[in-house]
Amino acid sequence: MPKLVKDGAIIDDQWALLAKPDTDADTVEVPTGAVIIPLSVWLAQKQHLSERTDVGVWIDSDESANDLAEDAKTLPLIAVNFPAFMDGRSFSNARLLRERFGFTGELRAVGGFIRDQLCYLSRCGVNAFRFDDDSVNLEEAKKSLEDFTEFYQAGSDQPTPLFRRRTA
Amino acid sequence: MYIYDKYDHEILSQRVAQFRDQTQRYLTGELSEAEFLPLRLQNGLYVQRLAPMLRINVPYGMLNSEQLRRLARIARDYDKGYCHVSTRQNIQYNWPNLEEVPDILAELAEVEMHGTQSSGNCIRNITSDQFAGTAPDELVDPRPYCEIIRQWSSFHPEFAFLPRKFKIAISGSQMDRAAIQVHDIGLQLVTADNGDIGFKILVGGGLGRTPVIGSVIREFLPRIEILNYLEAILRVYNLHGRRDNKYKARIKILVRAMGPEAFAEAVEKEWTQIKESPSTLREEDFDNAKAFFTEPAYEALDETQAATLLDQQTADNVAFSKWLQRNVRDHKKPGYAAVTLSLKPTGIAPGDVTDSQLEKVADLADQFSFGEARTTHEQNMVLADVKKSDLFALWQAAREAGFATPNIGTLTDLICCPGGDFCSLANAKSIPIAEAIQRQFNDLDYVYDLGDLDLNISGCMNACGHHHVGHIGILGVDKKGQEFYQVMLGGSASNDASLAKVLGPAFGAEDMPQVVQTIVNVFLENRTQEEIFIDTYNRIGIAPFKERVYAKAS
Numbered sequence: 001m002p003k004l005v006k007d008g009a010i011i012d013d014q015w016a017l018l019a020k021p022d023t024d025a026d027t028v029e030v031p032t033g034a035v036i037i038p039l040s041v042w043l044a045q046k047q048h049l050s051e052r053t054d055v056g057v058w059i060d061s062d063e064s065a066n067d068l069a070e071d072a073k074t075l076p077l078i079a080v081n082f083p084a085f086m087d088g089r090s091f092s093n094a095r096l097l098r099e100r101f102g103f104t105g106e107l108r109a110v111g112g113f114i115r116d117q118l119c120y121l122s123r124c125g126v127n128a129f130r131f132d133d134d135s136v137n138l139e140e141a142k143k144s145l146e147d148f149t150e151f152y153q154a155g156s157d158q159p160t161p162l163f164r165r166r167t168a
Numbered sequence: 169m170y171i172y173d174k175y176d177h178e179i180l181s182q183r184v185a186q187f188r189d190q191t192q193r194y195l196t197g198e199l200s201e202a203e204f205l206p207l208r209l210q211n212g213l214y215v216q217r218l219a220p221m222l223r224i225n226v227p228y229g230m231l232n233s234e235q236l237r238r239l240a241r242i243a244r245d246y247d248k249g250y251c252h253v254s255t256r257q258n259i260q261y262n263w264p265n266l267e268e269v270p271d272i273l274a275e276l277a278e279v280e281m282h283g284t285q286s287s288g289n290c291i292r293n294i295t296s297d298q299f300a301g302t303a304p305d306e307l308v309d310p311r312p313y314c315e316i317i318r319q320w321s322s323f324h325p326e327f328a329f330l331p332r333k334f335k336i337a338i339s340g341s342q343m344d345r346a347a348i349q350v351h352d353i354g355l356q357l358v359t360a361d362n363g364d365i366g367f368k369i370l371v372g373g374g375l376g377r378t379p380v381i382g383s384v385i386r387e388f389l390p391r392i393e394i395l396n397y398l399e400a401i402l403r404v405y406n407l408h409g410r411r412d413n414k415y416k417a418r419i420k421i422l423v424r425a426m427g428p429e430a431f432a433e434a435v436e437k438e439w440t441q442i443k444e445s446p447s448t449l450r451e452e453d454f455d456n457a458k459a460f461f462t463e464p465a466y467e468a469l470d471e472t473q474a475a476t477l478l479d480q481q482t483a484d485n486v487a488f489s490k491w492l493q494r495n496v497r498d499h500k501k502p503g504y505a506a507v508t509l510s511l512k513p514t515g516i517a518p519g520d521v522t523d524s525q526l527e528k529v530a531d532l533a534d535q536f537s538f539g540e541a542r543t544t545h546e547q548n549m550v551l552a553d554v555k556k557s558d559l560f561a562l563w564q565a566a567r568e569a570g571f572a573t574p575n576i577g578t579l580t581d582l583i584c585c586p587g588g589d590f591c592s593l594a595n596a597k598s599i600p601i602a603e604a605i606q607r608q609f610n611d612l613d614y615v616y617d618l619g620d621l622d623l624n625i626s627g628c629m630n631a632c633g634h635h636h637v638g639h640i641g642i643l644g645v646d647k648k649g650q651e652f653y654q655v656m657l658g659g660s661a662s663n664d665a666s667l668a669k670v671l672g673p674a675f676g677a678e679d680m681p682q683v684v685q686t687i688v689n690v691f692l693e694n695r696t697q698e699e700i701f702i703d704t705y706n707r708i709g710i711a712p713f714k715e716r717v718y719a720k721a722s
């Protein structure tokens with residue numbers, strides 16, 4: 001079973017990921033079992049899917065967390081995708097999910113991000129990391145979560161910026 | 169000047185360790201070229217035509233003498249004994265070894281310096297006015313605000329992979345010396361009628377291949393909200409800026425595509441949701457920041473006495489008198505002056521400075537200016553707090569060290585990017601053109617008589633030499649593998665910011681000195697007594713220049 005880093009530990013990935021449909025989002029069949037579905041499929045079928053507790057949603061970098069908005073709170077898992085590691089839009093989407101839409105479940109980075117982004121991603125509220133590249137040594141990679149232990153500005157992990165903590 | 173505390177030191181040392189590990193992983197092949205690229209850029213490391221180039225931030229241009237000496241030592245130990253002052257007030261080394269860069273960064277961290285976010289698609293070093301804190305026309309000292317924003321932007325987790333690079337400049341004076349109208353964000357400090365301090369906010373200015381003057385999106389933002397507001401601008405840009413084409417990825421393209429009004433609306437909407445957050449600044453936060461930029465221990469001096477002494481010294485010394493007029497500026501404190509050290513003697517690449525010269529600047533700073541110096545975006549250095557009674561001694565020392573060319577603000581004080589001699593993006597060389605023009609105008613009295621004249625040279629349309637905002641701008645172009653130069657006239661980076669217009673077809677390198685001479689001749693024939701070049705140009709337009717420059721030899 002493929003593995004991922006979640007909350008600093010290496011665990012089995014229990015979730016399947018459904019690719020974006022070629023056909024209409026409302027006719028795609030969502031398989032049973034834990035599955036992360038594209039945002040479009042969620043939006044088209046949420047009426048009946050919202051009863052399931054094993055459905056998560058993934059948001060591509062050119063999609064907006066605003067489209068999920070209040071739904072976020074009801075989901076067990078949301079993934080933000082990196083089509084390429086230089087595409088930084090998912091950093092903003094992640095923060096919006098945590099800070100604006102109050103999402104408290106598993107926030108997962110998926111796709112082509114790299115280990116050197118782990119620390120910043122976790123500051124944006126991401127707590128699970130599923131690399132596309134299975135050859136990544138997760139034991140080594142998760143060290144990058146600790147690249148920095150102190151930060152100037154507020155983030156999802158630390159709402160109080162350093163200038164306030166300095167004078168506290 | 170800002171002094172690091174344990175937090176700053178901790179963060180920076182973690183950064184050095186992180187980059188050391190990344191470099192190691194790159195050298196062992198664990199990190200690919202493509203993955204290492206943005207990581208090294210965000211630590212200041214480019215790979216250039218001949219060797220890597222390492223860009224070191226000089227936050228808002230301020231350096232102390234210890235930092236100057238360390239920069240000198242690095243130039244000597246790791247480079248070829250010199251470095252370069254860039255057009256964004258930073259320091260660049262042209263010949264470091266990749267393997268040694270982590271060591272260089274460690275040496276810099278010891279003196280509270282770094283290359284973090286000096287390149288790459290992230291928020292770059294914040295730039296400002298080289299005369300901050302000393303200029304008589306200053307409304308609000310911009311440096312505490314620069315420092316607050318520097319800290320907010322450093323290692324910002326959300327904005328490290330933006331569509332493109334992002335530059336912020338802040339001005340706090342009446343006269344804009346920070347070119348805020350041609351930055352991604354330009355911030356003008358303003359005071360409301362009730363005395364409240366705030367910012368006028370411009371976005372979407374920039375040079376490069378699509379030069380644009382920034383649009384005002386807010387006339388007054390209370391200063392307590394600046395970090396939230398910046399976060400809102402950056403978030404809109406990060407989510408909506410184009411990523412499909414790097415030439416269309418700057419915020420100016422987004423602002424233009426949406427229209428400044430719609431862009432402003434999107435920002436306001438985002439800001440409404442995040443304002444009054446813990447990132448809202450308090451009175452005490454400004455006080456804390458300001459405490460680092462207090463006045464040095466100025467003496468109470470008598471201005472008249474100082475002036476009398478200078479009158480005596482200039483009476484029988486024309487050279488000193490010229491230097492005084494061109495390189496020395498008024499200061500808000502009686503009996504003090506701000507002095508620009510020229511890094512533009514003819515024959516040296518503009519902005520280049522050797523290790524021993526840096527040490528000399530450090531000595532002069534210690535002796536004459538409270539141990540501090542500044543870099544300028546015109547690629548010179550400034551001693552900002554010199555007693556007028558010391559000017560003569562400083563002039564003599566600066567002359568000996570080669571810093572006293574009395575050409576500040578004149579034609580030969582030209583801004584010039586590294587160009588084809590160093591830069592792999594260049595279409596043409598720029599340094600030899602600068603030198604040829606300096607040689608053409610080697611008569612100091614003549615240049616002096618021309619008055620203020622900005623001549624800016626870039627080696628390609630990326631416009632690092634700010635050619636669009638030169639009174640005379642020169643752009644290197646490539647035509648079928650040959651180097652040519654396009655000339656443009658009428659640009660300005662100041663309050664009346666304007667973009668230069670192209671004069672006509674490009675010229676070969678050998679023609680350039682004569683072309684500039686002809687342009688200057690047209691100016692001299694048309695100027696009124698009071699006019700400087702840009703005034704005459706604005707009055708008579710481009711036609712007379714065009715006519716003469718392209719006149720057929722008869």
Ligand code: SF4
Nearest residue numbers: 585591594627628632
């Ligand atoms: S303007 Fe072009 S040639 Fe000059 S430094 Fe910039 S990228 Fe290089």
